[in-house]
Amino acid sequence: MDTQNSAVYQVVSALLEDLPRERAQLLPALWRVAESEGYLSQDAMEAVSKILGVPSAEVFGVASFYSLFEGEEGRVPVYICTDVMCALQGAQNLKDAAEKSAVNRPIAVKESACLGQCDHAPAAWIGGKVLRRASPEEVKTAVTEVRHD
Amino acid sequence: MTEIRRLLPETGIMSGPTSVERLTERGFERAMARAMLMTPSDIIAEVSQSGIKGRGGAAFPTGLKWSMVSQAPGAQKYVVMNADESELGTFKDRVLLEQDPLGPLSGLVIAAHAVGARKAFCYIRGEYREVEQVLAAAIETLRRVGLVGPDTVEVEIRRGAGAYIAGEETALFNSIEGMRPEPRVKPPFPTNKGLWGSPTLIQNVETLANVAVLFAHDVEWFKAYGTKDTPGTKLVALSGHIHRPGVYEVPFGTPVADILNAPELGGSVAGTGRLGAVLLGGAAGTFLNAAEVQNTLLDYPSLSKVGASIGSGAMMVFDDTVDLTWVLTKMARFFAEESCGQCVPCRIGTRRILEIAESGNLWSRTQDLRELGQAMRDASICGLGQTAPLALLSALDRPELRHHD
Ligand SMILES: Cc1cc2nc3c(=O)[nH]c(=O)nc-3n(C[C@H](O)[C@H](O)[C@H](O)COP(=O)(O)O)c2cc1C
Ligand code: SF4
Ligand code: FES
Numbered sequence: 001m002d003t004q005n006s007a008v009y010q011v012v013s014a015l016l017e018d019l020p021r022e023r024a025q026l027l028p029a030l031w032r033v034a035e036s037e038g039y040l041s042q043d044a045m046e047a048v049s050k051i052l053g054v055p056s057a058e059v060f061g062v063a064s065f066y067s068l069f070e071g072e073e074g075r076v077p078v079y080i081c082t083d084v085m086c087a088l089q090g091a092q093n094l095k096d097a098a099e100k101s102a103v104n105r106p107i108a109v110k111e112s113a114c115l116g117q118c119d120h121a122p123a124a125w126i127g128g129k130v131l132r133r134a135s136p137e138e139v140k141t142a143v144t145e146v147r148h149d
Numbered sequence: 150m151t152e153i154r155r156l157l158p159e160t161g162i163m164s165g166p167t168s169v170e171r172l173t174e175r176g177f178e179r180a181m182a183r184a185m186l187m188t189p190s191d192i193i194a195e196v197s198q199s200g201i202k203g204r205g206g207a208a209f210p211t212g213l214k215w216s217m218v219s220q221a222p223g224a225q226k227y228v229v230m231n232a233d234e235s236e237l238g239t240f241k242d243r244v245l246l247e248q249d250p251l252g253p254l255s256g257l258v259i260a261a262h263a264v265g266a267r268k269a270f271c272y273i274r275g276e277y278r279e280v281e282q283v284l285a286a287a288i289e290t291l292r293r294v295g296l297v298g299p300d301t302v303e304v305e306i307r308r309g310a311g312a313y314i315a316g317e318e319t320a321l322f323n324s325i326e327g328m329r330p331e332p333r334v335k336p337p338f339p340t341n342k343g344l345w346g347s348p349t350l351i352q353n354v355e356t357l358a359n360v361a362v363l364f365a366h367d368v369e370w371f372k373a374y375g376t377k378d379t380p381g382t383k384l385v386a387l388s389g390h391i392h393r394p395g396v397y398e399v400p401f402g403t404p405v406a407d408i409l410n411a412p413e414l415g416g417s418v419a420g421t422g423r424l425g426a427v428l429l430g431g432a433a434g435t436f437l438n439a440a441e442v443q444n445t446l447l448d449y450p451s452l453s454k455v456g457a458s459i460g461s462g463a464m465m466v467f468d469d470t471v472d473l474t475w476v477l478t479k480m481a482r483f484f485a486e487e488s489c490g491q492c493v494p495c496r497i498g499t500r501r502i503l504e505i506a507e508s509g510n511l512w513s514r515t516q517d518l519r520e521l522g523q524a525m526r527d528a529s530i531c532g533l534g535q536t537a538p539l540a541l542l543s544a545l546d547r548p549e550l551r552h553h554d
Pocket of ligand 3: 081086115116118122238
């Protein structure tokens with residue numbers, strides 16, 4: 001594949017333009033791509049590998065370690081905390097609500113470990129925003145409003 | 150029994166959390182000015198005299214750590230604020246950073262000065278996106294008044310991406326360096342070989358906030374609260390079956406029962422109103438039964454009598470209807486998923502515990518679990534594997550906590 005000229009390479013290259021070309025920028029680089037594109041595609045990771053000079057196997061190895069990078073093409077992840085303290089306060093209802101509203105939408109409902117919001121349980125993390133003491137209604141609305149372009 | 154506010158800003162404070170006025174109002178400007186006029190060894194001596202211990206879980210004496218980093222050979226040194234906060238039931242660093250981010254940051258600037266570091270990192274968990282924005286604004290404020298920058302210390306935020314293990318100090322270094330966040334074998338310790346092999350001081354958010362309030366005042370002021378063994382105050386995070394969940398600041402030595410019951414603190418047990426158990430210190434913490442809750446103080450010597458520690462300061466409250474077998478199974482799954490898999494005792498051990506939990510045999514296979522737990526404690530590389538069996542074993546030691554229906 002002629003990576004250097006591919007459209008993905010151009011996009012990633014523009015995103016990383018001002019980042020120093022060094023290994024220590026790998027995590028910030030992956031974040032930029034994931035936030036802008038919604039997920040990390042194979043081609044995008046190849047491009048990151050070329051641009052930062054990190055072997056592609058290691059880019060995949062790092063990216064796959066982190067749960068927040070497990071988004072897939074056309075499926076925006078939303079997170080419902082189902083850990084102990086939220087489970088005590090009705091997390092299952094939130095998950096059911098999220099799954100219902102995700103039907104026929106490009107959304108993947110994921111269970112999350114403790115989000116550090118147990119004083120406001122049950123909590124969810126949708127579109128980069130925390131929902132505190134969330135009701136199934138609020139989760140429904142938030143899932144419907146998730147951006148996916 | 151009242152709540153203290155030293156690490157947390159006074160209620161009704163007028164200035165914005167990231168404003169220049171806040172620096173003055175909270176005494177952080179004074180704290181940094183005072184520290185900058187002191188020699189590094191005088192700063193470290195003051196931190197040692199204050200008796201501050203790490204608030205991230207291990208309670209290592211902070212002054213000792215600073216002197217180790219300061220004495221370690223190496224021209225390049227780093228300081229790191231650990232804001233990864235991913236322990237079950239733990240949210241005190243989030244509340245601290247939301248309400249008063251300039252405190253921990255002032256502590257970070259003082260720490261850099263004391264150990265001779267020109268570069269600092271704040272590592273914050275990816276799910277704390279809104280908190281990260283507050284932190285960034287606070288760093289900008291310090292930059293504007295010249296306390297952060299090329300002539301003092303550069304501060305950079307690093308965002309985690311959803312990995313509990315990345316909060317372990319050496320895994321966190323690997324994460325910053327662009328490697329997989331797997332813990333390193335210790336020794337060498339971070340004080341000698343941390344980020345890029347250089348001496349590195351890593352502290353919890355709350356520890357750094359303690360440093361800031363110490364230098365805003367003095368050792369005598371600092372020691373006015375707390376015990377002889379552990380001076381100062383502690384943030385506790387109350388959640389679960391409690392009327393007033395939230396973060397409260399209390400002196401070390403406060404009776405655990407008061408934290409749960411005082412009207413201005415926990416405000417008493419919710420749910421059925423009858424206490425079943427408290428899980429103290431996070432997923433790697435200890436279960437206390439109702440009698441132990443009545444008879445212990447929030448301090449290391451008192452808690453060690455019942456085999457417990459303060460850990461992160463999480464206090465998860467369960468009423469008498471909660472089936473702890475369910476809680477233990479959930480926690481077993483968490484550890485099995487979050488183990489980085491590098492070493493055998495932890496990779497296999499966390500799986501075995503989960504299998505036993507899922508097969509419903511937790512309470513009948515106590516001997517096997519104890520032996521497994523011992524092996525994990527003895528042979529795991531890092532704190533995750535070493536402490537993953539602790540909460541489970543503490544429950545097995547208290548068979549009265551078993552739920553029968
Ligand atoms: C699995 C694991 C996760 C940890 N997560 C955190 C964390 O999120 N925040 C933290 O401050 N310390 C965490 N620690 C402890 C750190 O390794 C380190 O001891 C601490 O940041 C030192 O700061 P302190 O001395 O101020 O407590 C964790 C340890 C382990 C073993
Ligand atoms: S103890 Fe567990 S988490 Fe720690 S290094 Fe070993 S496998 Fe990884
Ligand atoms: S358990 Fe859900 S936020 Fe802590």
